Amino acid sequence: MKDSVTDAFLHRFEQDFAKTHKDIDLDIQIQEWDGIGEKVTAALASKDAPDVMEVGNTQVAQYAASGGVEDLTDRTEDLSGADWLPGLAGPGKIDGKQYGIPWYAANRVVVYNKDLFAQAGITAPPTTHAAWLADTAKLNKGATQGIYLPGQNWYTLAGFIWDEGGDLATRTGGSWKGTLDTPQALAGMDFYRRLQALGKGPKDSDEAKPPQAEVFAKGDVAQIISVPGGAKLIEETNPALKGKIGFFPIPGKEAGTPGSVFTGGSDLVVPEASAHHDAAYQVVKALTGDKWQTDMARTMSYVPNRTSLAKAVQGDPGTAAMAAGAARGRATPNSPQWAAVEATNPIKQYMTAVLTGSDPAEAAKTASTSITKTLGS
Known part of the structure; x- marks a missing residue:
């Protein structure tokens, strides 16, 4: 290709x-x-x-x-x-x-600004969800965003859901069912909500709108979640950041175990x-x-x-x-119909609903029903 x-x-x-x-x-x-x-x-x-x-x-x-x-x-x-x-x-x-x-x-990994981490007194990247939230809160001071996390970065959400033992959809027998409304999946969404609130990322768009590399390149964002290649785009946009960008695996729930990733x-x-x-x-x-x-x-x-x-x-x-x-x-659910789910992507709509104040359980149920219907079509 x-x-x-x-x-x-x-x-x-x-x-x-x-x-x-x-x-x-x-x-x-x-x-x-x-x-x-x-x-x-x-x-x-x-x-x-x-x-x-x-x-x-x-x-x-x-x-x-x-x-x-x-x-x-x-x-x-x-x-x-x-x-x-x-x-x-x-x-x-x-x-x-x-x-x-x-x-x-x-x-995806966490791409971070080394200077902003040093200014916040953070000498080593976090390795757990709890430490990640605590460090991001320290970074989120004044004009600095602790993290720029758009509200519809659903691949990242999937990792948080997997960390909790949930999934986007599961197969029982020959039938697929959306499972965003399980307790485990809801816990993953709640962690996403808490992390996203420590920055100023839009709640109704993904990492492409606007391009998050351009946002990070302004120099006042401490972290983004991206493939490492995004760092090259950042340096091209702002050469002053060359040599000041670091990387660490997305933290997991426990130290010594990286977070699940798509x-x-x-x-x-x-x-x-x-x-x-x-x-x-x-x-x-x-x-x-x-x-x-x-x-x-x-x-x-x-x-x-x-x-x-x-x-x-x-x-x-x-x-x-x-x-x-x-x-x-x-990876995403191994159904031949999953591409059709992504075409309309009720997961993105669900995330925006939760981040803008809708009841998580109700929003998850709506999204799960949509996924089930598409996977069974």
């Missing part, structure tokens, strides 16, 4: 693969994310499908449900599947069968209509093996697909913080 890796990485991989697999010719075609769902579904139904495709990790269920994706369960041991990041491996596994092979991951990223799938299944597997095995996982992690600042490879990114503070959190990574 476009921008997943650099041209230089692709060139290195092609050159190396050609040397080690002289009987296989690669034809790599780059695709745009916009409209890719329909394109992949059509390819899977064709008789002349690509041999290997990169797909978003949360899209695997949708494609597997449409049919035409090869079951690679018998390959997991050969690919060190026991060591895969759960947030990548889980979405690729549907009804006990592994269709998607984890390729790379990214997740794991974004990509899996590799092999269409059943591929004419070269053995060659396709060799490409998957190479891209997900130690050599190219390490190269890609260092080139792209991604989290490798296996926990044992986290050491490959320890030299990069932002990616190291991301890798620490990735061990507690999860």
